[in-house]
Amino acid sequence: MNVLSSIVLTSVLVAVGCAAGMSDGGTKPQEKPSMMTEAARFDAEGNLLQPKGYRRWIYVGAPLTPNDMNNGKAAFPEFHSVYVDPESFDHWEKTGTWRDGTVVLKELVSVGSKSASSGKGYFMGDFLGLEAAVKSKQRFPDAAGNWGFFRFTDEKGGPIHAKATALPESACSSCHNAGADEDLIFSQYYPVLRAAKGVTSGMMGR
Ligand code: HEC
Numbered sequence: 001m002n003v004l005s006s007i008v009l010t011s012v013l014v015a016v017g018c019a020a021g022m023s024d025g026g027t028k029p030q031e032k033p034s035m036m037t038e039a040a041r042f043d044a045e046g047n048l049l050q051p052k053g054y055r056r057w058i059y060v061g062a063p064l065t066p067n068d069m070n071n072g073k074a075a076f077p078e079f080h081s082v083y084v085d086p087e088s089f090d091h092w093e094k095t096g097t098w099r100d101g102t103v104v105l106k107e108l109v110s111v112g113s114k115s116a117s118s119g120k121g122y123f124m125g126d127f128l129g130l131e132a133a134v135k136s137k138q139r140f141p142d143a144a145g146n147w148g149f150f151r152f153t154d155e156k157g158g159p160i161h162a163k164a165t166a167l168p169e170s171a172c173s174s175c176h177n178a179g180a181d182e183d184l185i186f187s188q189y190y191p192v193l194r195a196a197k198g199v200t201s202g203m204m205g206r
Pocket of ligand 1: 063064065076080082104105106131132133149150151167171172173175176179180184185186187189
């Protein structure tokens with residue numbers, strides 16, 4: 001590149017830079033467009049629609065109660081991969097509480113292989129199911145903590161439906177209410193939630 005063309009190029013770049021700077025420097029700063037959408041969507045009959053893209057949400061942990069440690073009869077022998085919608089996770093970081101509209105999803109994953117090159121253990125197999133807890137004062141005014149509970153499968157390993165109806169308290173909520181450390185979600189088993197709880201500004205603690 002000769003000297004002249006490099007001068008021309010430099011002035012073009014400076015001009016572009018100025019123009020970009022000017023568009024930012026208006027009278028009031030532009031609001032950042034929100035990347036967040038409501039995680040819980042319902043149809044007219046009150047069925048919860050299966051949230052889209054939840055594997056991109058915040059993955060908070062994967063409890064496992066294997067058959068081998070429960071006389072071969074664990075009540076829930078699968079891995080439970082648990083996701084929280086990003087906006088509610090932000091709120092958890094700021095306040096240490098679950099906001100109205102929180103969606104917590106639990107994806108059931110089979111125990112697949114029990115050995116790997118790293119040794120014997122429990123390794124994830126196939127997706128077997130999907131369940132959800134949704135906090136909504138408007139939809140579940142009388143439920144403990146205003147949480148509604150849902151299951152998108154009729155049987156483990158069966159098809160995962162596009163929508164699910166709310167389950168009765170005796171099926172889900174009562175056990176959560178009795179055993180969870182606070183507000184029906186078993187946050188005690190998720191190190192990501194424990195570490196993030198109430199961390200101010202949402203910028204620290206990761
Ligand atoms: C006998 C007690 C019990 C019952 C009944 C129960 N759960 Fe849970 N659930 C747990 C425990 C304990 C955890 C956390 C550890 C784990 O996943 O194994 C959990 C985790 C969850 C989570 C992840 C968030 C959290 O609180 O940890 C969701 C979502 C969930 N269950 C939904 C349901 C649904 C839907 C039903 C009803 C179909 C249900 N649960 C019934 C005990 C129960």
